[in-house]
Amino acid sequence: MERPITLGEYIVENQKDFAYAKGELTALLSSIKLAGKVVNEKINKAGLANIIGKLDKENVQGEIQAKLDIIANDVFVDTLRNRGEICGLASEEMESFISFDETINLDSKYVVLIDPLDGSSNIDVNVTVGTIFSIYRRISPVGSPVTLEDFLQPGINQIAAGYLIYGSSTILVYTVGNGVNGFTFNPGVGSFFLSHPNIKFPDTAEIYSVNEGNYEHFPKGIKKFIKWAQLTDNLQNTPLTARYTGSLVADIHRNMLLGGIYLYPQGSLSPNGKLRLLYEANPIAFITEQAGGKAVDGKNRILEILPKELHQRSPLICGSKKLVDRVENFIDKFPEGC
Structure with a gap:
């Protein structure tokens, strides 16, 4: 040993x-x-x-x-x-x-x-x-x-x-x-x-993490993704499991090890998103990409956003690349609001 x-x-x-x-x-x-x-x-x-x-x-x-x-x-x-x-x-x-x-x-x-x-x-x-x-x-x-x-x-x-x-x-x-x-x-x-050692998002994804209590305030594309994740007709022909703790580190860590996606999108309650770009979104996005995942704000790569203030907020959608791609597809297809 x-x-x-x-x-x-x-x-x-x-x-x-x-x-x-x-x-x-x-x-x-x-x-x-x-x-x-x-x-x-x-x-x-x-x-x-x-x-x-x-x-x-x-x-x-x-x-x-x-x-x-x-x-x-x-x-x-x-x-x-x-x-x-x-x-x-x-x-x-x-x-x-x-x-x-x-x-x-x-x-x-x-x-x-x-x-x-x-x-x-x-x-x-x-x-x-x-x-x-x-x-x-x-x-x-x-x-x-x-x-x-x-x-x-x-x-x-x-x-x-x-x-x-x-x-x-x-x-x-x-x-x-x-x-x-x-x-x-x-x-x-x-x-x-x-x-x-060498943590990578698994090829298969099991989990989606989002505060569904805010569902009614989410953009239509996010709502469509959540409904899709709950159906059997998705990437793996089985519903994803909902897991959300309200602790970003805990949710990201679990999803990176087991496979999944984390979403804190913009919405009518948080027009600019809720998470801090500099203290939360950027470091988590860097880690996510280095583990083979993807991190966006819904339209842009998180790591390419130019911050304008120390406590700037941002939406964050990150995790298994295939799932993030799917969210972006829904956002593009349903660009209107809630």
Whole structure:
């Protein structure tokens, strides 16, 4: 039996596949891994430490924040600032980006965009949540403070992206543009070990994930796809199974392993979509494409959208390529609204 490979060992062994940094990527992913461990511990002890529940304030998107939203955000900000691998960070939980102006940070070439605790509304009922992160090479000159331009880059410019999923086990999944790999945390030794090498969407698809409570507000093309998915007369002559948790990371992770599609389309309740382009759609789209899938907003490739603001929203339809193609066909055939 072969000795399991740790995340750190895997990154070092595969540095040749990373087009930009060598040691910098290893250190940056190590920092994200470390912060993820801390957040994982906070989540596991949330009930005992009295840090479940909501706060009496909203984030920049007007959403009520959970206590763990703030804790997770602070953990990632402090860890990434103190270890010096990035020069700036933007978070779904903060109105503006942070420029790390310490000398060691200003010399860094990279910025991070992060959703510190995706699916936090599920915390109080013990449903899987996660962290989503995205890494870009800065545009502004090295040695100077970062600017908004460093963060408003199209997703195709990502040099790495990933997520941590905090569930029955804690898993870190990431890509640097040469495939997708997953590492499961072993709390007994405190390390992540390679458990899901070279993840690919299966050829067959089993699942569709959408909040059907919003069905009446969806565009007609999306409604037609949902009805098609429920019939036996589809790609596999068997109905797809509906699975939706309200936690993007959980739904994407399951669909990538089992085969399926995730939909959060625009609609009368969310004219511009609901998910954040920079913190959710772009990193998930990068991972999806690297796993052989497809990610669109209904008309455009997600990774080619040019962002105009930090908290820009976007529809997201991603997953098994054949299913995404089918959704686009329905949208083209039924272009009218609800």
